[in-house]
Amino acid sequence: MTPRLLSSLFGPVLALLVAGCDTASDRPVEVAVIGDPGSPFVGGARLPLAAQLVRSATAEGLVGFDEQGRVIPALADRWIVTDDGLSYIFRLRDGTWPDKTPLTGDSARAALQQAIGSVRGTPLGADLAGIDEVRAMAGRVVEIRLRQPQPDFLQLLAQPELGLMRKGRGAGPMRQTREKRALLLKPIPPEDRGLPQTEDWAERSRKLRLVAMTAPRAVERFNAGEADLVLGGRLADFPRLDASGIARGAIRLDPVAGLFGLAVVNPQGFLSAPERREALAMAIDRDALGATLNIGGWIATTRIVNPGTGDDNGTVGERWPGQSLAERRTTASARVTRWVKNGKTPRLRIALPSGPGSDQLFARLAEDFKAIGLDAVQVRDSAPADLRLVDTVARYPRASWFLNQLSCANMRVLCSASADRLTGLALVESDPAKRADLLAQAEAQLTIANSYIPLGVPIRWSLVSGKATGFMPNPWNIHPLMPLAMLPK
Structure with missing residues (x-):
């Protein structure tokens, strides 16, 4: 995208910031994602970073990641693994899809098979080739059988590309609204996702505004206090941080492999x-x-x-x-x-x-x-x-x-x-x-x-301001949006 187009993108964003409310919960967290500004939120089997973040935020898989890169419950609230490591049995939470149809073992199985099929022929598809069968069991239970034990299988299931959708829509945990070339993402209340109600939800939850942009522009906006967080930094742009005078305390390096x-x-x-x-x-x-x-x-x-x-x-x-x-x-x-x-x-x-x-x-x-x-x-x-x-x-x-x-x-x-x-x-x-x-x-x-x-090994960096919460460096360069939208208790 040209500088002129980038300028046209950020003008409305800044205007919205000035016109918005001043409370912490009403002011969106501004997240700049380094990448192609042209089509940042879409992709095929190989999702760009911005699309990965949005997919994870709006279409949970059976499991997901927290801010430390650990596997956590998502559509499945619990699971067991058989002693031989060949069977993973997931109990789905009580909830519905966006079209209000019940979340069932049958519907989750169909969505999972569709997601697996979408990455066939890619490296992730090869990683998933050990799956022998996906079965829907009684009620809200799904079983995945493997050809051989895979110690990191849950981590594979938590990948953004395996976010489950029905009729093209996922079940959260966030909803998205497009603002020109930016996306506004808002957390869905727990009770609307089949989870227990949380008393301080309204006070703690915040909106996120996600914009994909070039690295020079992202660093510039962070320096100007117009971006609370910059994600997606690589070696190609790392020297810009010293050149721009960004404080070392704001730079986070992920210890990736x-x-x-x-x-x-x-x-x-x-x-x-x-x-x-x-x-x-x-x-x-x-x-x-x-x-x-x-x-x-x-x-x-x-x-x-x-x-x-x-x-x-x-x-x-x-x-x-x-x-x-x-x-x-x-x-x-x-x-x-x-x-x-x-x-x-x-x-x-x-x-x-x-x-x-x-x-x-x-x-x-x-x-x-x-x-x-x-x-x-x-x-x-x-x-x-x-x-x-x-x-x-x-x-x-x-x-x-x-x-x-x-x-x-x-x-x-x-x-x-x-x-x-x-x-x-x-x-x-x-x-x-x-x-x-x-x-x-x-x-x-x-x-x-x-x-x-x-x-x-690869090099991955982020910029984190004092206004950002819910961010932690981790070995997978995984920084889900939902924790960023929640103020600490």
Whole structure:
């Protein structure tokens, strides 16, 4: 969206603020979400951040997340898991859908099957492939049967894409009203959702105004006191915080895991052979990159699966143990030299999102590649490229999440069929030790393919003012809107 359009967006918003009431409960909490202002609240199977926030707020799943990223009751007020870990039985709360039809096991089952079907063919769909059957039982009971135990299954069910809807509408916990390109969200009283009435509800609940905008505009509005909260910050825009003079106390970093590295998207010429793609991975000085980024707690890694992941059996370690950076670069440079004898020096196009953080990242990578005889040029995130940044937070702490993200079904350009096969075998393996071994073998195969060059863990930041409540950093970069709309007791 152009600056002129952004200006037209925020003018009415500010006017509403001036004209509104001054009480805490009447003044909306202003939430700026960094993202595309053009179509921020909609999406298909892969929802942008603003759409994820709205989906979670207006269409609960069987379970949801609290502000700490913990799984909490939602449409289901309680559940049990059988001893073998293969059956999850949910008791739905007493309530109705927005069209006033009862919330039943049958209707919830239909909504859940529709939600699962909508993500088929995506990494989340692969994560959910372990579901064997969804059954409606008596009254308000739903059972989900799995092919094998999944320790983090509830966390998967709490994902925004699995918010349940009937006839295109969800059951809350908030209602939305569109204000031009902003959304006004208001908490639904507990008694209207089939929950016990709360005495101080009216005094504690607040409206939220959600607007998607560019990072520079979000930081500017926060500095001016026009935004109480900024969500969705990434590495690309992190240097703007120092440049704008924002107080360190307002910056919140989420201790996330996930993928942050370069995917090979044009495996032609120099990048057509895995050993030459490995040369790029060998050349990168990840310690120097960490110093350049200057973000406390950032973890560099040469592994696809982040170190310390729940089902990591320890058989896959960091790459090139015992080799110094100089030794790695000597090997990598020799591979480049052999290629250059048969043609001209490769010029790699690296696609990165716009922003000063991306510029810093590119400068570091260009220097590293230059050290082994390669030239690099930075291109727009949407432009044709040879390498493209992958920057995705893990939905749950398991090796299978990382492998599903880089599967042939998701990457579509360069992948490892053997890694996919091993991951598929792990999906149906009931023995945890054997399953972990299969996943480790899959990671090893994907590592050998060198289709993805890991750099470290993703970077996620938010800006939180003293007027904001209900926000807490957490490992999943999950910041639901409902807690933000409630004043503390």
